[in-house]
Amino acid sequence: xxxxxxxxxxxxxxxxxxxxxxxxxxxxxxxxxxxxxxxxxxxxxxxxxxxxxxxxxxxxxxxxxxxxxxxxxxxxxxxxxxxxxxxxxxxxxxxxxxxxxxxxxxxxxxxxxxxxxxxxxxxxxxxxxxxxxxxxxxxxxxxxxxxxxxxxxxxxxxxxxxxxxxxxxxxxxxxxxxxxxxxxxxxxxxxxxxxxxxxxxxxxxxxxxxxxxxxxxxxxxxxxxxxxxxxxxxx
Amino acid sequence: xxxxxxxxxxxxxxxxxxxxxxxxxxxxxxxxxxxxxxxxxxxxxxxxxxxxxxxxxxxxxxxxxxxxxxxxxxxxxxxxxxxxxxxxxxxxxxxxxxxxxxxxxxxxxxxxxxxxxxxxxxxxxxxxxxxxxxxxxxxxxxxxxxxxxxxxxxxxxxxxxxxxxxxxxxxxxxxxxxxxxxxxxxxxxxxxxxxxxxxxxxxxxxxxxxxxxxxxxxxxxxxxxxxxxxxxxxxxxxxxxxxxxxxxxxxxxxxxxxxxxxxxxxxxxxxxxxxxxxxxxxxxxxxxxxxxxxxx
Numbered sequence: 235x236x237x238x239x240x241x242x243x244x245x246x247x248x249x250x251x252x253x254x255x256x257x258x259x260x261x262x263x264x265x266x267x268x269x270x271x272x273x274x275x276x277x278x279x280x281x282x283x284x285x286x287x288x289x290x291x292x293x294x295x296x297x298x299x300x301x302x303x304x305x306x307x308x309x310x311x312x313x314x315x316x317x318x319x320x321x322x323x324x325x326x327x328x329x330x331x332x333x334x335x336x337x338x339x340x341x342x343x344x345x346x347x348x349x350x351x352x353x354x355x356x357x358x359x360x361x362x363x364x365x366x367x368x369x370x371x372x373x374x375x376x377x378x379x380x381x382x383x384x385x386x387x388x389x390x391x392x393x394x395x396x397x398x399x400x401x402x403x404x405x406x407x408x409x410x411x412x413x414x415x416x417x418x419x420x421x422x423x424x425x426x427x428x429x430x431x432x433x434x435x436x437x438x439x440x441x442x443x444x445x446x447x448x449x450x451x452x453x454x455x456x457x458x459x460x461x462x463x464x465x466x467x468x469x
Numbered sequence: 470x471x472x473x474x475x476x477x478x479x480x481x482x483x484x485x486x487x488x489x490x491x492x493x494x495x496x497x498x499x500x501x502x503x504x505x506x507x508x509x510x511x512x513x514x515x516x517x518x519x520x521x522x523x524x525x526x527x528x529x530x531x532x533x534x535x536x537x538x539x540x541x542x543x544x545x546x547x548x549x550x551x552x553x554x555x556x557x558x559x560x561x562x563x564x565x566x567x568x569x570x571x572x573x574x575x576x577x578x579x580x581x582x583x584x585x586x587x588x589x590x591x592x593x594x595x596x597x598x599x600x601x602x603x604x605x606x607x608x609x610x611x612x613x614x615x616x617x618x619x620x621x622x623x624x625x626x627x628x629x630x631x632x633x634x635x636x637x638x639x640x641x642x643x644x645x646x647x648x649x650x651x652x653x654x655x656x657x658x659x660x661x662x663x664x665x666x667x668x669x670x671x672x673x674x675x676x677x678x679x680x681x682x683x684x685x686x687x688x689x690x691x692x693x694x695x696x697x698x699x700x701x702x703x704x705x706x707x708x709x710x711x712x713x714x715x716x717x718x719x720x721x722x723x724x725x726x727x728x729x730x731x732x733x734x735x736x737x738x739x740x741x742x743x744x745x746x747x748x749x750x751x752x753x754x755x756x757x758x759x760x761x762x763x764x765x
Contacts, residue, residue, distance in 0.1 A: 282656050283655070283656075284652045284656070303655065303661075303662065304652060304655035304656050304661075305655040305656075305658050305659060305660050305661060307656075308655065308656050308657060308658045309658055313656075314656040316653065316656075320650055320652075320653040322645065322646045322649050322650065322653070322654075322763065323649065323763075323764060324645045324648075324649055324762070324763040324764050325642055325645055325646060325763075329642040329645075329646075332639060332642065333642060333643065333646055333654070333657045333658070333659065334657055334658075335639075335658075336643070336657060336658030336659055336660075337657060337658040338658075339658070383657065384657075387657075387658070
């Protein structure tokens with residue numbers, strides 16, 4: 235479904251991502267692990283089109299998407315929940331959610347409203363706060379909003395960066411319940427996470443990244459692979 | 470009675486004149502502040518687009534088109550020009566390292582080109598279009614020329630419409646989202662490039678509309694944008710770069726300061742007062758009175 239071939243990304247002169255090959259099959263959750271600053275976030279940003287890869291190919295169901303604009307990539311069904319949530323502070327909760335409509339071009343107003351109703355049914359908290367601005371929400375609510383905003387558009391591929399960062403354990407459990415639901419609905423997910431134990435529970439496969447390159451790959455269910463992962467990222 | 474007379478015959482007419490100018494300044498400042506808030510571009514050619522609007526109106530008026538039609542036609546004519554300037558010129562340097570400097574120089578150069586083209590096409594001398602509505606009315610004992618009354622009402626309607634679009638519609642939410650975080654907006658499907666170009670075009674069209682509206686009051690000449698744009702920049706700085714509410718409040722406030730101060734001192738000295746307010750503002754509250762577009 236998603237194929238990365240020898241992806242390199244630079245920020246100015248810094249060579250951040252150094253030749254990553256990665257495949258995610260349809261419906262899979264693939265964990266991307268590694269220490270801070272090894273290029274995980276940059277890798278997701280490269281797929282989402284925030285930065286252009288300096289070399290390599292990114293294909294989504296066979297179509298090349300590297301070089302497309304972020305909105306073009308989004309309209310092909312790629313949702314992105316970045317690490318700091320990036321809620322728009324000047325927009326109400328509902329306006330934040332309604333932006334998600336644009337992910338699916340050509341949907342009717344009635345379909346959009348139905349999508350919004352589904353989201354409100356799933357996240358009653360956001361329904362209660364729909365008129366408030368994004369910044370008045372708690373960290374957990376903001377993470378919910380960031381996830382819900384992408385779910386309005388029902389993406390085929392979801393890129394999630396550090397969803398549990400800075401959140402209380404109960405809220406982390408909520409977030410992972412949502413990720414499990416998305417997986418059950420057939421969405422392919424690329425999950426970057428420091429909280430490896432939590433993430434491995436939903437991952438089919440994983441890769442470990444060090445200094446911008448994949449140094450290990452394995453399956454989430456395999457005990458030897460897990461041990462190898464823990465040794466690699468030294469946790 | 471002397472106080473009442475003073476209010477009615479001296480202060481009130483001056484305030485009405487100031488209000489008419491204020492509304493026009495707000496229209497120009499609105500375009501400037503939206504372009505800055507969204508694109509982070511200081512459009513140095515904004516005053517020349519204002520002049521272009523007045524000249525297009527002058528040209529179309531001279532072939533017999535009625536003024537009322539020009540109020541719609543001229544902004545519409547400036548929309549594609551603004552769109553092309555953004556996509557064809559500004560976007561080309563936008564992603565380079567020194568965005569502020571390159572876009573500032575680019576739009577400054579563009580302004581010089583527009584000014585010279587206007588000089589070549591229409592000559593350097595001022596033109597004075599006819600006032601479309603003559604006469605005046607008495608409101609609460611104050612004589613108000615009809616055209617100024619029209620200008621105030623029309624401007625207020627346009628300003629309210631702009632605010633409604635930006636703060637009450639889905640399109641406006643896209644603009645505010647792109648102003649705050651263009652990467653995240655794009656990743657939610659907002660066509661950021663088109664939003665940028667559209668907003669630039671819209672700002673230019675607003676400047677053009679101000680040109681049409683003010684042409685019957687002030688003369689039309691190629692450098693007419695220069696004086697006016699200084700005031701508009703001051704309004705944007707005092708109100709807050711990229712703030713719509715700020716442009717409205719500061720625009721109306723500063724023009725009232727000018728109007729009332731000119732009763733007591735020579736009008737030549739009202740400019741230093743207004744720019745002095747700007748300097749003080751930059752020292753004590755450099756972000757301006759209100760927050761930037763899309764920010765909380």
